[in-house]
Amino acid sequence: MLITQTIDDTRSAVDAAKAHGRRVGLVPTMGFLHEGHLSLIDVARSAGAEFIVVSIFVNPRQFGPNEDFARYPRDEDGDVRLLLGKDVDVLFLPAVETMYPPGSQTTVSVGAVAKPLEGARRPGHFDGVATIVLKLFEIVQPDVAAFGRKDAQQCAVIDRMVRDLDLPVSLAFGETMREPDGLAMSSRNSYLTPEQRAIAPVLHRALRAGEDALRHDVESVDSIERLMHTVAAEGAGVEVDYLALVDPETFEPPVDFDRDLLVAGAVRIGKTRLIDNIRIPKEAIPHTKIG
Ligand code: PAF
Numbered sequence: 001m002l003i004t005q006t007i008d009d010t011r012s013a014v015d016a017a018k019a020h021g022r023r024v025g026l027v028p029t030m031g032f033l034h035e036g037h038l039s040l041i042d043v044a045r046s047a048g049a050e051f052i053v054v055s056i057f058v059n060p061r062q063f064g065p066n067e068d069f070a071r072y073p074r075d076e077d078g079d080v081r082l083l084l085g086k087d088v089d090v091l092f093l094p095a096v097e098t099m100y101p102p103g104s105q106t107t108v109s110v111g112a113v114a115k116p117l118e119g120a121r122r123p124g125h126f127d128g129v130a131t132i133v134l135k136l137f138e139i140v141q142p143d144v145a146a147f148g149r150k151d152a153q154q155c156a157v158i159d160r161m162v163r164d165l166d167l168p169v170s171l172a173f174g175e176t177m178r179e180p181d182g183l184a185m186s187s188r189n190s191y192l193t194p195e196q197r198a199i200a201p202v203l204h205r206a207l208r209a210g211e212d213a214l215r216h217d218v219e220s221v222d223s224i225e226r227l228m229h230t231v232a233a234e235g236a237g238v239e240v241d242y243l244a245l246v247d248p249e250t251f252e253p254p255v256d257f258d259r260d261l262l263v264a265g266a267v268r269i270g271k272t273r274l275i276d277n278i279r280i281p282k283e284a285i286p287h288t289k290i291g
Contacts, residue, residue, distance in 0.1 A: 001084055003091045007139050010053070010092045014140055017051035017089065025049020026142035026169075028133060031056035032073040032187035033082050036177040040146040041086045047144045047172035054083055055092040055136055057099060061107075062128030068271075073190045092140070099135060108134050110157045110164070116251040117264060118153050118275070121241055126157045133158055137169055145169050150176040150184050152262060152277045153251050176276070178204070184276045191272040202235030203267050203276050206243055210263035211278045214245070214285055221245045221253055224263070232267060241266035241273065248279055257285050 004010040014024055025044030029037050033056075041052055056079060063069035076093070083091055107127050114126035137145065147155050155173050162169060177185045182204035183197075192200055206228040213224050228243040247254040248262040264277035 001080075001088050001091055003080070003093060005093055005095065006098065007094070010090065010139055011141075013090050014051070014053065018141075022051040023048050023143040024051045024053060024140065026136060026140045026145040027052065027054045028136050028145065028147070029054060029056050030058045030072065030187065031079050032075055032190065033079045034177070034185045034187065036148055036150065036174070036185040038082060038086055039177055040148060040174045041088065043172045043174040044144050044146040047146070047170060049142075049144045051090075052086075052088045053090040053092055053140050053142065054088050055094070055140070057092075057094055057132065057136075059099070059128055059132040060096060061100070061131060062125050064122055064124060067122070068188075068191075071191075073187050092136075099132065107131050108161065110161050113153070113160050113249075113251060114157045116153075117242060117244060117246065118266070119251075121266065126154070129154055130157060130161050134161065134165070134167075137167055142169055144172055146172045146174055148174050148176060149279070150186065150276065152248065152264060152279070156249065156251065182208070184274070186274065188272055188274065192269065196237075196269045196272065199235040199238060200269055200274060202232055202238055203265055203274055205234075206231040207263045207265055207276055207278045210243070210245060211280055214257075214261060214263070214280050216286070228263065228265065232265070235267075235269070237269060239268040241268060243267075258282065261285060 002013055027040045027044055058072050060069055108130040109127045110130050119126050159171055181201040183201045209231045210224050210228040213227050218224050224245050232238055232240050243265040246262050248260055254261055260282050262277055262279050266275045
């Protein structure tokens with residue numbers, strides 16, 4: 001595995017692979033890798049990538065002033081060890097000044113899909129995500145790029161950007177990897193104390209309750225959201241940021257039940273903010289009634 005820190009070295013490695021006719025896959029990450037990230041390497045390969053570039057960059061522009069940029073977990077040696085086990089070709093590890101040299105002033109801003117839920121609670125977050133992802137696409141010029149569905153709205157924002165800007169990359173989305181008790185894998189789980197970790201699966205349980213209600217006989221968005229709040233309240237000290245039933249294309253409340261739907265949630269446990277979601281296919285939703 002070649003480790004690059006500069007844009008030129010990364011481009012040279014990719015150019016050489018492309019010259020040999022290899023399809024390039026990119027897996028952008030912020031490091032502190034876990035099974036969820038590693039599964040995205042397999043997702044990129046299944047989508048046809050033959051030469052895998054993983055990037056690790058804790059992107060300051062996607063963190064708000066009161067968020068966890070400074071304490072975001074980092075473990076470069078551990079990440080390198082995990083990637084060596086996955087036959088990765090290039091690990092791109094740029095410094096902040098490489099990605100945002102002094103004087104840098106361009107931001108990519110995706111429209112309506114970036115506004116609700118995470119967009120409303122984390123102003124500027126998706127601008128930061130779209131800007132860094134576009135820059136990574138420009139540097140690596142991947143044929144395929146893989147992202148995890150745990151960040152469902154991020155996937156939709158990136159998909160919108162790719163379509164709006166006619167970017168020549170296919171996106172591949174990986175299913176959320178979970179701990180045995182249902183907790184979605186996340187680098188931020190490492191912040192949880194043992195007591196908080198024991199409570200954390202309540203987010204997934206709340207979303208499962210919403211999913212079950214939707215698959216059975218519940219008639220309104222309100223009643224599903226109330227049910228999810230009731231389940232989340234079982235977790236001592238859990239503060240709900242949102243628990244919502246939304247249209248997975250717009251992330252707004254659905255206009256009817258005749259489409260795929262998404263239950264999505266964000267909660268705070270102590271200083272840790274966790275997100276998760278479950279997509280429910282249209283075929284599994286019996287109702288056409290909505291309120
Ligand atoms: O999902 C993440 O880890 C980040 O948002 C991403 C896509 C690597 C951009 O910084």
